[in-house]
Amino acid sequence: MLTTAIQVHPMPRPWLAQELNQDSSWVHWLSAEAIEGFEKALAHAKKSGKPWLHMTSEDFPLSGAAKGAIDRAFAVTQKDFGMCLIKGFPVHRWSVEDARLAHWGIGLNVGVARTQNQASQVMNDVRDEGGSYKVKNGRGYNTNAGLDFHVDSCDVVALLCLQTAKTGGTSMVTSSIAVVNEIKRLRPDLIPVMQQPFYYSYQGANDIKQPPFYKCPILGDDPEFFCLRANRKNVTAAQRDFPEVPRLTNAQNELLDLLDVLLPDPRFCYSMQLDRGDLQLLNNYVVIHSRTNFEDHDDPKLKRHLLRLWLSLPQGQRLPPLWKEYFGDIEAGSVRGGVRGSNITDEFLSYEARQAKRLGMTLLPF
Numbered sequence: 001m002l003t004t005a006i007q008v009h010p011m012p013r014p015w016l017a018q019e020l021n022q023d024s025s026w027v028h029w030l031s032a033e034a035i036e037g038f039e040k041a042l043a044h045a046k047k048s049g050k051p052w053l054h055m056t057s058e059d060f061p062l063s064g065a066a067k068g069a070i071d072r073a074f075a076v077t078q079k080d081f082g083m084c085l086i087k088g089f090p091v092h093r094w095s096v097e098d099a100r101l102a103h104w105g106i107g108l109n110v111g112v113a114r115t116q117n118q119a120s121q122v123m124n125d126v127r128d129e130g131g132s133y134k135v136k137n138g139r140g141y142n143t144n145a146g147l148d149f150h151v152d153s154c155d156v157v158a159l160l161c162l163q164t165a166k167t168g169g170t171s172m173v174t175s176s177i178a179v180v181n182e183i184k185r186l187r188p189d190l191i192p193v194m195q196q197p198f199y200y201s202y203q204g205a206n207d208i209k210q211p212p213f214y215k216c217p218i219l220g221d222d223p224e225f226f227c228l229r230a231n232r233k234n235v236t237a238a239q240r241d242f243p244e245v246p247r248l249t250n251a252q253n254e255l256l257d258l259l260d261v262l263l264p265d266p267r268f269c270y271s272m273q274l275d276r277g278d279l280q281l282l283n284n285y286v287v288i289h290s291r292t293n294f295e296d297h298d299d300p301k302l303k304r305h306l307l308r309l310w311l312s313l314p315q316g317q318r319l320p321p322l323w324k325e326y327f328g329d330i331e332a333g334s335v336r337g338g339v340r341g342s343n344i345t346d347e348f349l350s351y352e353a354r355q356a357k358r359l360g361m362t363l364l365p366f
Contacts, residue, residue, distance in 0.1 A: 010079035012286040014178035017270040026081045028073050030088035037066025042102045052104050053351040056358060060105025067109060073281055074110050077156050078315050082286035083173060086279040091162050103160045103307045111311035112355045114154050114338025118205045126159065126306035128296055146293035149174065149263040150231040151284040154310035154337040158281050161274040165304035169294030171280065174269045176228035176288050179262045180219060190255045194219035197322065199245040201237035207340035213238045213245055220320035227285035227319055232256050263288060285317065312336055314359045328364060335363040
């Protein structure tokens with residue numbers, strides 16, 4: 001009698017900060033062969049001269065070693081700790097434009113990039129450009145401020161470090177699953193509150209066809225796939241800027257206060273200093289992140305600088321029905337997330353459709 005083995009898909013699990021110190025399986029070092037593969041792909045892409053949105057993975061052709069390195073790293077984001085740190089990209093040999101092209105090329109090989117701001121840009125420079133954080137329509141990536149714990153609007157955020165700060169700018173990551181488990185222990189009455197809709201400001205990054213705010217529960221209710229979405233700054237902004245948004249209840253405020261205590265708690269929160277050439281990958285449904293404020297070098301060439309991609313992945317998990325208003329599509333392996341902004345072009349829409357087809361991902365019309 002033949003029996004069929006049941007496929008058990010590995011899932012991200014809760015972790016404490018000390019575990020990341022003890023188990024370095026989430027840190028991957030590039031081999032010399034893989035680095036050579038990225039260098040050759042970059043040279044090929046530069047020679048082609050194609051605009052980013054006209055490129056495919058064939059325009060950034062990775063060797064077996066290079067492709068294997070990023071495939072393994074992105075696969076790790078969907079299991080275990082829900083994150084991966086790839087070390088060793090030769091950014092010291094690349095100009096900033098080369099680094100941008102290489103980062104874009106990596107994205108072409110693994111997913112579909114999402115637009116990130118009011119200008120509908122597909123890659124952001126994370127550096128201090130004199131922006132303000134906790135003001136109307138303020139975003140954190142163009143400031144030197146310490147950030148509230150938050151998640152980004154995509155399956156995986158990919159941060160490539162080009163330059164480090166003089167002091168500060170420490171990356172902080174916390175397991176959302178572990179924190180929810182702690183809330184179940186301390187305040188089980190707040191779990192249903194986490195699954196109520198919370199209203200968030202788009203911070204001016206919405207399409208003009210959309211309202212300037214959206215609602216989404218903090219905690220998903222899918223029995224199989226864990227997911228958490230939290231950003232107190234944008235909840236506070238919605239309360240401040242839009243009187244039509246329902247006021248937070250006492251229980252909702254208690255929950256937000258408890259999250260503010262637990263997320264940076266050193267039992268749960270792991271701090272790391274990203275080095276030049278590091279590529280940090282975070283699964284936004286199971287890892288919530290922040291950073292400390294920083295002081296820059298005086299030399300403009302040495303100022304802290306990271307490149308940020310937001311990616312939808314073909315292996316992305318299913319999301320809860322109540323998350324559809326924000327993400328657009330909640331099915332596994334769909335193109336979703338991002339913020340539309342006001343400059344979505346036909347060129348971007350063509351890229352999006354082409355890339356989704358190449359990766360076998362579903363793409364719903366906006």
